[in-house]
Amino acid sequence: MALDRVLDMKSPADVTTALDETGYLPDRGIATAAFLAMRMGRPLLCEGEPGTGKTALARSLAQALDVPLIRLQCHEGIDAAQALYDWDFPRQLLHLRTLEAVTQGELDVERTESSLYTGRFLLDRPLLRALRETPCVLLVDEIDRADDEFEAFLLEVLSEYSVSIPEYGTVRAAEPPLVVLTSNRTREVHDALKRRCLYHWLEHPDLPREVEILRRRLPGLEEELAQQVAGAVQRMRGLELLKPPGVAEALDWAQALQALECTQLDGETAADTLGAVLKYREDAERVAAAGVLVP
Template identity: 80%
Template sequence: MAVDDAFDLNSPAEVAKALDDTGYLPDDGIATAAFLAMRMRRPLLCEGEPGTGKTALAQALATALGVDLIRLQCHEGIDAAQALYDWDFPRQLLHLRTLEAAAGGELDAESAESSLYTRRFLLARPLLRALQESPCVLLVDEIDRADDEFEAFLLEVLSEYAVTIPEFGVVSAAQPPIVVLTSNRTREVHDALKRRCLYHWLEHPDLEREVAILRRRLPGLDERLAEQVAATVQRMRQMDLLKPPGVAEALDWAQALQALGQDELDTETAATTLGAVLKYREDAERVRAAGVLTAER
């Protein structure tokens, strides 16, 4: 699908079909939010528990539209330089020495300096790449892990889809990228950024949709096994666990059982493969003690 056509999709149903063709099964809310983000050229802020498909949505959009996915992974202490650009100092130094050698020591300082700050020596980080390479999908992953200063900087970039590099000039996107921001809500994202974005909260899928996701992502998975895995994972999510399993963990568990040749989730195999779905010893002990693995299926 061409990107120009993608912006002219006529309904959320067409977006849902495009995402479905990539293997991502959206509900009506996700399809509508993605459609509006593309039609209105607004960033889409997706919040929800880990494993609800926030990052996968951006990946599916890029695949559906046939454009690159550019990912900015946020973390504590990330700053503008890490997200935007840097200069390739070793290559600049080598270039300067080459100029000096060629000039026989008669180097013009002004012209030498201007030659150092060109696109040739500019190291584009994810935000600058998105502006230069758009149309693309820009994924700003886990924005809640960044600090207030970086959030304010990001808001400025997303407001204009342009940045000024002092030594180089203004870089602006010919076409605004499709921007998906994700947050696990470890802290509240500021109102100013939320106002710039469209917002969607992603829930874990219901049983029927999770079964469909498992069978779509794992061709050949027995329907009975998919139903048992999904039902058991959904019961785990209702418990007070340190890290409730997401769809990714459900897929890992089903794949592990499939690799063992299982067509049914029996108690013994469930117990021995629990590390595929639960990542904390305390959670595994809590699930075993609650009898979740021996519950009637």
Template identity: 80%
Template sequence: MAVDRAHDLTSPAEVAKALDGTGYLPDDGIATAAFLAMRMRRPLLCEGEPGTGKTALAQALAGALGVELIRLQCHEGIDAAQALYDWDFPRQLLHLRTLEAASTGGLDADAAESSLYTDRFLLARPLLRALREAPCVLLVDEIDRADDEFEAFLLEVLSEYAVSIPEFGEVRAVEPPIVLLTSNRTREVHDALKRRCLYHWLEHPDQEREVAILRRRLPGLDDRLAERVGGAVRRMRELELLKPPGVAEALDWAQALQALGQDEVDTEVAASTLGAVLKYREDAERVRAAGLVP
């Protein structure tokens, strides 16, 4: 059974320590934002470039609190049914046929209909699950990919932490879930939703913190290699790349070099492993032209 430790974390420093215990290395700003979101029971909107640790923060927070992470991945065209609930029509049909077969004195239409819309046939999607299963962490990932209508619907749900299902009734969270929304800022999130949330902008980590992340996530990684990878990735981010490398790409690159038995990033090895850290040919050419690979 999940054990919610949110009430035990009484300061940003304690949140930082709890997150650190999961392998996530927060800075002071992240720890403070997460603490306030839990204390004030307000959704936290995290914006930033891809690869800055927004999704990982939700995962680490759920791990630190000992609760389930429920993830709603947003995409173009997502609607309320995909996020909230649906009815299991095949099972309802089988149930109705069973009632018809078992009925000897005629089927009561009203009773049959009411029996179709019960918990037994309700398919809870992420939002409904979060309302029913709290304490939990609800991650609404990449809200900027959804459209205006879905954003308005989400705002309504987060304002009351309740939904009304016409055939079923109201579902209200006994305890509001801890909600994190992420955005890569492909479009601006509307002011109404931002006003409902606390806000934090996540930057790429500085070199010292990134090296610490590499060492934490890749035990046995040579210290010099970690420093060279961290420095090279930081310099890449200063270029106008199509996709600047995030922490995940830095980890992939360091792991690739580690798998090759390297303790140094020389020109030949760097050139042959750039595909672990850069995902566009144009970016690789720009990095080579700038001489940023040691």
């Protein structure tokens, strides 16, 4: 990572200030976890409900450190090739045909093979990019969606910050990237990976902090409307919903109300715009029945 920027951050308070300047509003726990991850050179595993700001934290850290953000989005079935590298087969084939034309088919097999597996034909996927393009922030998003084998592979990469490519050689990071892993806890991340990381659980923000986030991210949002939206979202989270709304949904809802030029939240407008904050019919019905849209 940008070592001079890291050294400038001498305490969690400095991290709070740096993140605050990017528009991210951390609490003390988040700032402390991020500070320790940078100073100790350890990956930071952030778990929590969707919409608690895990991904946004990685983006803001990259912005605060003035380094690229490289994102690896995990999904079911992801494998090492998708995360690490691939070879540009069409370009390799074109190169081979060019050599055949120049040598009239009299190719030196060993020299030809070595010319096909060079950096010009190597396609960097996120993990390899992070090793080759440090300093950077590497975001491994939703690691809980990957399977056990990929998790074990990732642990190996994060242990040494290097990978061995059989046809190419070993690639080692000049300096370790700042790694942020996120998990929505759809399954438990294995203890071996957790031991490699610092750990932080992110909660939904309390009411005053959520109001401040809304007003900071949406300039021009009236204080009263921000209070009403945040309050309604907080009350929704107290219900047993299939997908409780996160900060992102609260922002979407407030932005929708701004687009309608609303200055305050009433029951009719809240019901009309509920699709901005709730994504399941059952949740909308439960919220409507509970009468929590307006106090």
